[in-house]
Amino acid sequence: MKEFECPDVGITVGRGVIDAFVAAFGPYKTRGEKVVSRHLGLASIGTDTDAIFPLRRFLNAMSELQEQFGGPFMRKVGSYIFDKAVFPPGIDTVEKSMELLHAAYYMNHSKDAEGRIGGYHWRVVKANEGRVVCDNPYPCAFDMGIIETVSRRFASSAKVTHEPGSCRHEGGGQCTYKVEW
Amino acid sequence: MHLQGGVVSASASFEERIRRCEEVLTKVAEGHLDQRLQLGEVEDALTGLEMGINFLIVDLRQTEQANREQQEALLSQQQELEAKLLTIEQQAAAIRELTTPVMEIWDDILVLPIVGVVDTRRSMDIMNNLLEKIVEAQAKCAIIDITGVEMVDTKTADYLLKVVRAASLLGTRCVLTGLSAAVAQTLVEIGADLTEVRTLRNLKAGLVDCLKFLKSGRAEH
Numbered sequence: 001m002k003e004f005e006c007p008d009v010g011i012t013v014g015r016g017v018i019d020a021f022v023a024a025f026g027p028y029k030t031r032g033e034k035v036v037s038r039h040l041g042l043a044s045i046g047t048d049t050d051a052i053f054p055l056r057r058f059l060n061a062m063s064e065l066q067e068q069f070g071g072p073f074m075r076k077v078g079s080y081i082f083d084k085a086v087f088p089p090g091i092d093t094v095e096k097s098m099e100l101l102h103a104a105y106y107m108n109h110s111k112d113a114e115g116r117i118g119g120y121h122w123r124v125v126k127a128n129e130g131r132v133v134c135d136n137p138y139p140c141a142f143d144m145g146i147i148e149t150v151s152r153r154f155a156s157s158a159k160v161t162h163e164p165g166s167c168r169h170e171g172g173g174q175c176t177y178k179v180e181w
Numbered sequence: 182m183h184l185q186g187g188v189v190s191a192s193a194s195f196e197e198r199i200r201r202c203e204e205v206l207t208k209v210a211e212g213h214l215d216q217r218l219q220l221g222e223v224e225d226a227l228t229g230l231e232m233g234i235n236f237l238i239v240d241l242r243q244t245e246q247a248n249r250e251q252q253e254a255l256l257s258q259q260q261e262l263e264a265k266l267l268t269i270e271q272q273a274a275a276i277r278e279l280t281t282p283v284m285e286i287w288d289d290i291l292v293l294p295i296v297g298v299v300d301t302r303r304s305m306d307i308m309n310n311l312l313e314k315i316v317e318a319q320a321k322c323a324i325i326d327i328t329g330v331e332m333v334d335t336k337t338a339d340y341l342l343k344v345v346r347a348a349s350l351l352g353t354r355c356v357l358t359g360l361s362a363a364v365a366q367t368l369v370e371i372g373a374d375l376t377e378v379r380t381l382r383n384l385k386a387g388l389v390d391c392l393k394f395l396k397s398g399r400a401e402h
Contacts, residue, residue, distance in 0.1 A: 027229040028236055070221045070241050 006056035016085035024077040071141030075077040078145020098122040135174035155181035214242040283314040289321040296329030302342040322391035328359030337374035358387035
């Protein structure tokens, strides 16, 4: 899928992803809340931790921020995902974390959206190395932030690089990240 | 958008990042609102400041854009109003010309029918039009027909006298026709002195009078 393209208005995103977006604003969280509320068409995002929001509108908010501050800001949002969003239990290695990214993705989005909004496809290449193919509608830099942060949580020396070829930021339908640790 | 600093590593010194902030702010002060500070991978005491600068630049840019759009809208409205005003002025001029027609109905005889209210502006137009036409046609007689004037006041009467006098100065004999009973009564009541003006009941009588005048003039020659 291309960046920020959501196929269906009915697809939702969970509160944890919104919280990661807001957390990236650092000391300016109020501003982050206002930006996302404006795009969601709400007076406030409230405090309900189980709340769900329209993915398409949330992607519009992300698109605005990427337009204003570039990829580094999206990378920052991605770096907060592991702490703010829902992840399956029992993740204790880089490999396991990469393997469960796809499951985590659908734990934070409408279950019935499976197959329609891409995901995170992990394959092991050799010991301590693998590839994650991301074909979801989130921006490239955002996924880079997620993969870097999650992998480094279990191996501080983990290195993530974008493989040459297709890139969603360049209009492609997917990005491939090489993960080494 | 221009990101200052490329990829900022954790090792970028405090001084270096402050220098980048200064650079960006200088460019913003020069009006380059597409500048942004590149955020580092690691959050520290300066990150908040860098983000704050970025947010302020975005706000400034949005405000500037909104102001520009508002200015453009105002300019467009102004141009629209000016065009409308011009049309109104052109229409007013056309109406003025239509309301003060001077016609040559016979050799050497002009007729100026006046209809409706005669205000100062219209008085001037009537005077100018008639005198211009007299000079142009070298007319010997002019009939001012006020059948269509329902009311006259001191100013109107005064103006009529002025028109007659001005026409006389150009060697043209003026006749006033179409005075209604009400108008005649008003003229008497307000004490308007029309003794030097030849007044006749209607346009037909005025035309007959002028033809007689012209005939007698030719006979004398």
